[in-house]
Amino acid sequence: MAPRASSPAPDPVAALPGDLPTRVRALAGRLVEVPGVVAVTLGGSRARGAAAPDSDVDLGLYYRPPLDVPALEALARDVCGPDAQVTAPGAWGPWVDGGAWLQLGGLPLDWIYRDLDRVAAAWRNARAGRFAFAAQVGHPLGFLDAAYAGELALGVLLADPSGEAAALQRETAAYPPALGRALVARLAEARFTVQIAGKAAPRGDTAYVAGCLFRAVGLCAHALHGAAGRWLVNEKGAVAAAGALPGAPAGFAVRAAGVLAALGTGADQLTAAVAATAELVDDVATACG
Template identity: 55%
Template sequence: MNPPVDLAFSARIAAVAERLVEVPGVVAVALGGSRARGTNRPDSDWDLGLYYRGEPDVAALARLAEEFTGVPVEVAGPGGWGPWVNGGAWLVDGFAVDWILRDLDRVERVWSDCRGGRYEVATQPGHPLGFWSPVYPGEVALGRVLADPQGELTELQRAVRHYPEPLRAALTAASWEAEFSVVGARKAVGSGDALYVSLCLSRALGVLTQSLHAHHRRWLLNEKGALASAAALPAAPPDFAARVSAVLSGLDAGAVELAAGLVADVRAVLR
């Protein structure tokens, strides 16, 4: 009897990970995303974090990608996909597979900042609410190490599974920005500036999801799924997801006041 397709492909992914750490510069490979957490759908991507030091051999990665898929694959080197999602490749071989480059030295520096309660939010394609630097240690914490010859990523993973109290305090305190953004939306809604109002309200609600996750010492890696994840947290206000949806469906004065109520409820929990 043939093994289930996902299991067979999982074994292939593990074999590829062992090949990837033979590429100069690549020191470890981890499975991330829903596949690592066991929340995947049958059609979910396979996200592989390629942790490197120095400069990875992009040409060697491209050769391995072509061997894996049977067709030429463009591999974006460090910085090719923006300042935080360093680079990588999209591969298709029965399933969609993403190779995502991660500079391990930088990940460790970000982790050091997080332990001191410091973080950054930067513009990054694919992250409409900005890339929040705690994503780096969060990926390590929630990922599944597939290949790590020197044990470097495994050691870091043991450390980052303990959510730093200074980071929790900093991200819950960041909820002030949600209130500030709602004030901006309230000032603009009368002029009919739908773009500005929508950006203010989206930002406010996105910040609330970050603060709620931090309050519970949970890593938040992406805007995708953030609302459902936040709504499931014990401290989330009643009907949090429905209220957020109502705000974003309205973008009028009533929606702004709904958002103000949400902000007040969340900030009351966080105090």
């Protein structure tokens, strides 16, 4: 059967209000002139076409050290005003890295650093089924290092003079089966985490049980994405996104939210929540095959 012709994907930059499309593209062109910056992408909800009118404009600045931070700050102040500030790499933590929180045309504009060589290394590991959840502020489950590859896969390239980012993006477009299998295998950790939560439930230790069950639910969300071959790059909205996948157990998102929303403080309530989470993990394992 001959493949069907497909319509061109809508341009998410063109969907920005007012004159922002022109300004954002011009800014991307200026950013890659800064020493160290290799490429610029549009990321986040804007790239996925799921943005609200007031959603941030997230620009990924793919760089190779040394990054000329003073030149970046001068550019930020020229475009966004004299109070604009830019961080050095690593200022926001080992994985979120650094960047800037700015304003452009009345909308929040975020610059987010990504070391291109680290992205490539994360991609090589993901293809081999290797990943880790790393401690990072703002990521209570842990930052999935393979998300570096997923961010590039889902982003929209705005400027890439060398073509390096485009070449890597073409590779990451195909979700690695080994990564999917490895994420599904982490359901064993989810089961164990629920079991140890069960030991704390009779003592009324709500805080500990809540932490364990949150982790189990998060691992389930990653496993479902892995089984579906879909990139998951942010904990925010991860449960809802997992519940919307075609292979997810019925009511996954509602059940997960129900468990975490009604833990209570009594032994009976906590024990019931543990049992409900154990059933949810089992259903996810069945759905993942």
